[in-house]
Amino acid sequence: DGGITQSPKYLFRKEGQNVTLSCEQNLNHDAMYWYRQDPGQGLRLIYYSQIVNDFQKGDIAEGYSVSREKKESFPLTVTSAQKNPTAFYLCASTWTINQPQHFGDGTRLSIL
Amino acid sequence: GQQVMQIPQYQHVQEGEDFTTYCNSSTTLSNIQWYKQRPGGHPVFLIQLVKSGEVKKQKRLTFQFGEAKKNSSLHITATQTTDVGTYFCAGVLYNQGGKLIFGQGTELSVKP
Numbered sequence: 003d004g005g006i007t008q009s010p011k012y013l014f015r016k017e018g019q020n021v022t023l024s025c026e027q028n029l030n031h032d033a034m035y036w037y038r039q040d041p042g043q044g045l046r047l048i049y050y051s052q053i054v055n056d057f058q059k060g061d062i063a064e065g066y067s068v069s070r071e072k073k074e075s076f077p078l079t080v081t082s083a084q085k086n087p088t089a090f091y092l093c094a095s096t097w098t099i100n101q102p103q104h105f106g107d108g109t110r111l112s113i114l
Numbered sequence: 115g116q117q118v119m120q121i122p123q124y125q126h127v128q129e130g131e132d133f134t135t136y137c138n139s140s141t142t143l144s145n146i147q148w149y150k151q152r153p154g155g156h157p158v159f160l161i162q163l164v165k166s167g168e169v170k171k172q173k174r175l176t177f178q179f180g181e182a183k184k185n186s187s188l189h190i191t192a193t194q195t196t197d198v199g200t201y202f203c204a205g206v207l208y209n210q211g212g213k214l215i216f217g218q219g220t221e222l223s224v225k226p
Contacts, residue, residue, distance in 0.1 A: 047214075100144065104159070
């Protein structure tokens with residue numbers, strides 16, 4: 003089956019620690035996205051990538067970093083600079099940037 | 115930054131009642147997409163509207179795009195318990211490189 007796989011499903015971060023969330027897709031999509039979801043605030047764009055080896059900041063990129071070395075993979079690192087990382091993180095992909103997006107199941111990140 | 119406003123934030127209905135959620139943008143949208151997120155799940159694409167004044171139907175769901183392409187609505191006729199979830203609109207702005215801007219979502223609960 004084609005789809006988007008996010009791992010882990012739950013993640014706990016200690017103070018001062020960087021953590022990396024995985025996102026893999028086998029849909030052959032060019033564009034990939036990372037969103038953060040907090041209760042009552044909808045989805046906010048962290049980073050997006052339209053093509054391999056290229057990515058752009060979204061609305062809330064501070065404290066996060068990404069890479070796009072392979073078409074299938076778009077990992078997100080939550081750095082220690084992100085002071086309020088507790089949220090539900092969603093990865094999505096699509097053929098081109100303004101087309102309907104396919105979402106993974108998400109990763110819930112909490113602080114220990 | 116640019117925002118897409120969605121109301122109401124919550125809606126509680128009795129099974130069989132109708133439900134409507136509204137989405138408004140201060141600027142003209144290239145197109146608008148609607149997603150549904152079940153409790154504990156990830157957003158799933160429902161429909162995309164592109165043309166001014168467009169109306170599309172999916173069984174009991176009716177989607178409208180305003181004449182000025184600044185607002186949209188989703189109407190559900192005779193709600194069922196399977197309609198429970200959060201409904202998001204997401205607008206594509208002409209001057210934002212095709213990024214989706216999500217509304218805050220409307221959480222629908224249906225009492226049997």
